Amino acid sequence: MNVSHKYLTPLVFAATIIFSSFNTKRRPYDVCVYGGTSAGVIAAYSAAKMGKSVLLIVAGKHIGGLTTGGLGYTDIGNKYAITGLARDFYRKLGRHYGKFEQWIFEPHVAEDILKEYIKRTGIKVIYDYRMVKAENKHGFIRGITIENCSFPSPQTNITLAAKMFIDCSYEGDLMAKAGVSYTVGRESNDTYNEKYNGVELRDKHQFPDAVDPYEIPGDTSSGLLWGISNEKLAQSGSGDKKIQAYNYRICLSDDPKNSFPVNYPENYDSSKYELLLRLMRAQPEKASLHSYFSWDLMPNHKTDINNNGAFSTDMIGMNYGYPEADYNRRAAIIKQHEDYTKGLLYFMGHDKRVPDQIRKEISKWGYPKDEYANNNNWSPQLYIRECRRMTGVYVMTQANCEGRETVNDGVGLAAYTMDSHNCERLVVKGMVKNEGDVQVGGFDPYPVSYRSLIPKKNECKNLLVPVCLSASHIAYGSIRMEPVFMVLAQSTAVAACMAIDAGQPVQGINIKRLQLFLEKHPLLDRSTPEILIDNTDSARVKITGDWKKENAGGYIKSFLVAEPFKENKVLFTTLIPRTGRYTIYAYLPRIDHLSSRFNFDMVDGSRTIKITVHSKDISEEGQTSGQWAKLGEWILQKGSRSGVRITGEQADGTIVADAVLFVPVKQNTK
Secondary structure (H helix, E strand, C coil): CCCCHHHHCCCCCCCCCHHHHCCHHHCCEEEEEECCEHHHHHHHHHHHHCCCCEEEEECCCCCECCCCCCCCECCCCCHHHCCHHHHHHHHHHHHHCCCCCCCECCHHHHHHHHHHHHHHHCCEEEECEEEEEEEEECCEEEEEEEEECCCCCHHHCEEECEEEEEECCCCCHHHHHCCCCEEECECCCCCCCCCCCCCCCCCCCCCCCCCCCECCCCCHHHCECCCCECCCCCCCCCCECCCCCCECCECCECCHHHEEECCCCCCCCHHHHHHHHHHHHHCHHHCCHHHCEEEEEECCCEEEEEECCCCCCCCCCCCCCCCCCCHHHHHHHHHHHHHHHHHHHHHHHHCCCCCHHHHHHHCCCEEECCCCHHHCCCCCCCECCCCEEECCCCCECHHHHCCCCCCCCEEEEECCCEEECCCEEEEECCEEEEECCEEECCCCCEEEEHHHHCCCCCCCCCEECCCCCCECHHHHHHHCCHHHHHHHHHHHHHHHHHHHHHCCCHHHCCHHHHHHHHHHCCCCCCCCCCEEEECCCCCCEEEECCCEEECCCCCCCCEEEECCCCCCEEEEEEECCCCEEEEEEEEEECCCCECCEEEEEEEECCEEEEEEEEHHHCCCCCCCCEEEEEEEEEEECCCCEEEEEEECCCCCCEEEECEEEEEECHHHHC
């Protein structure tokens, strides 16, 4: 069900509104979304659910970007931060795999779900087209021109217009073509008074000392091995235009019936991996596949393989030109990364200089037959970790990540570690070293400012940018996760629709109204929002007995633990907003010495129903701290005070109290 204009907010029609100067023949769409990433699909779906006509432009043949491009081992940070349609997406993945939520998944399953969002709303999609130019007059994008990716020609170009544009590409091409300010690379620490932004030489994903960088060991005149820069290490904290490394998130299969072998690849050059051999010789105790890859397992015998260690899938230092390159140069850089990665897989499995154990382990894996069938079973999406970053109304920085500065116009939460992969590989004191890797976390979920998603008013008034948003390099490293992009995309789409309805630029919408709408209508379908009660909610949580608070590893940031005594109890209660059927869950974090069973009382008025959950049924998959345990499904009456009591009765180990969730069943949403 679409949300009508009247349902959103009273319309404000002035005698002359901002969009009156648009030629009707040039604006068949209310909202144009550029970029077929997961964020792009969610933005387009959100705008369509708001009753707007929507065009989605996809620069390729697949939708979903990294979410369908191999990154199935979701970078979450904190599940609490994933809200609205993003959470709905992971719930749909859960239903596919027979669970409540699913955070590790196969590429084609994710793409099928995203396609269903498009199908359900009838969104117009143009595949295999990309930006050529944007016409920005007096701060408004009046129209854009796009070209066919496979057969670029002026004869096949398309010119179109819309009231609002949302750039959901990883590259920020629409933003750049519209003349919006942006930056590339790393600011110095002095720019925003940060600590981790600029040049950083650290120990993570680093070469051990004494690995020689020269073609002939010890002979500086012999030249450097492939992949090592001849630049000198710059001052710590200084800025530059270097980009953190790109790679592929690799999907392989060890099912012989569903895989092709990793055969001799195109443009194979074993000399690219000579440095890897030296690393292996320097650490013979690490003769394992997992020492050189993050080899995470997906459902149905598949993988999401990521970079791990000093020499892995990251092609360090080979992407500097990508952000500002033309399409031909970008294609060449992408091909270089594909050749490097396929060559690495072949090298590890076939070069006899590689330890036998590693060759034996990797020989079991091949390219999956049921993934990317139209792209030789190889992901069409290079992991563009960072490209352009808008310089918008507000710049998110390290201070936001660490909670030292908090915005009041947040329209989504971020929660991941401040994460930058290495930016360069060079010689330091005669040894090869990687530089640029930063991984600093330990902070709570924090709000992302709406002002960081919009350009300055004098630059563009009808553009929103939820992916290449306004953030410093190191803050972007925390924000840049696929689920967060989806959350921010939904927020920008709703904001775009509100701006259209009010006849305002994106800089002029009522932020409080936007925040309230996102809270009240997370799925944009008039359904009752789910009710979350966390252990920190003193108004709805009653604690009895002796409990200790653990400040890390919970659903949001903490949970309670107690000894298995029946006197130890925690009661979570809430007022039911609407009569209907609710499924109730309790979050159980995985900790040591956990009780083998948990006893709950479902309390609703005069009723008390006892439920037992066995901890053996609670798994910790992917980057999660635990799992929602289903307690049951009940019909609850509007206005009743219902709750869940956790007790230590009959427990045989540590008991926990973290969070309780009331999820309205779909029959309740008509």
